[in-house]
Ligand SMILES: Nc1ncnc2[nH]cnc12
């Protein structure tokens with residue numbers, strides 16, 4: 022297969038809970054005796070009409086009720102990694118939301134150990150290298166984020182970095198300065214969602230106050246030319262999620278997405294799937310969609326794939342990164 026979707030790539034913006042397909046949600050609900058307020062998978066899918074980020078988050082958190090045991094988390098991650106591998110993913114840096122589980126009485130160790138089991142065998146089973154990134158929910162308190170970091174300390178061998186997600190507007194990065202400083206002191210890498218719905222000032226704060234090395238989304242950077250200049254100069258990666266932006270109404274239609282303008286401006290952008298079970302496609306599908314809707318041709322698709330490895334945490338494994346980059350260069354499109 023030599024289609025754009027099979028191009029070797031890294032996925033850097035993927036919430037593992039956002040890979041929960043309706044079929045698996047119902048299977049886990051039955052296994053765990055959890056009642057879902059939907060008659061079946063079709064009725065659930067019909068609820069996937071979102072008006073903004075919050076309307077999606079309400080459903081995303083509701084469905085997580087089916088995830089209870091370590092095996093549930095392993096099964097979820099295995100299913101994602103298998104699909105990702107089929108779409109050309111060689112390396113995945115995967116977010117999870119511990120507070121969404123601990124708040125329901127699921128211990129953080131159950132979550133991390135369940136996910137880690139799938140990630141540790143992903144290379145052998147699916148040919149995919151992985152990292153795990155623990156996100157703090159920005160619509161909860163800074164104290165809750167700090168408690169989460171402390172609770173995660175016994176499991177840090179499985180965790181490469183921290184992120185910041187959930188409802189953005191009104192929850193600026195600066196609220197989390199202390200927990201990011203503590204995470205840095207523990208040797209964790211730092212990223213944060215910023216500029217998805219929130220203003221360019223949140224992107225600046227994530228860089229200046231939290232010290233992040235990568236911005237998740239960063240879509241609204243384009244409203245601030247000085248910020249764009251800085252992001253280009255400092256080679257700050259932006260992990261874009263075009264299908265998510267359409268489904269959550271940040272852009273009207275994919276044809277209007279600023280991805281081509283962002284590439285033309287010299288930004289180090291990558292293309293990712295965010296919550297693929299909810300937004301209509303995994304990362305290979307997303308490459309295909311930007312090719313079709315935005316006319317991103319083979320050389321710019323290759324640039325996006327190259328960027329994904331350059332923006333990854335693979336600077337701790339340069340031999341592997343060089344192998345992946347060589348695969349990108351050798352890839353032949355039809
Ligand atoms: N797109 C997104 N933005 C913020 N938080 C999220 N959690 C899961 N998906 C998210």
Ligand SMILES: [Zn+2]
Nearest residue numbers: 034186214295
């Ligand atoms: Zn996200």
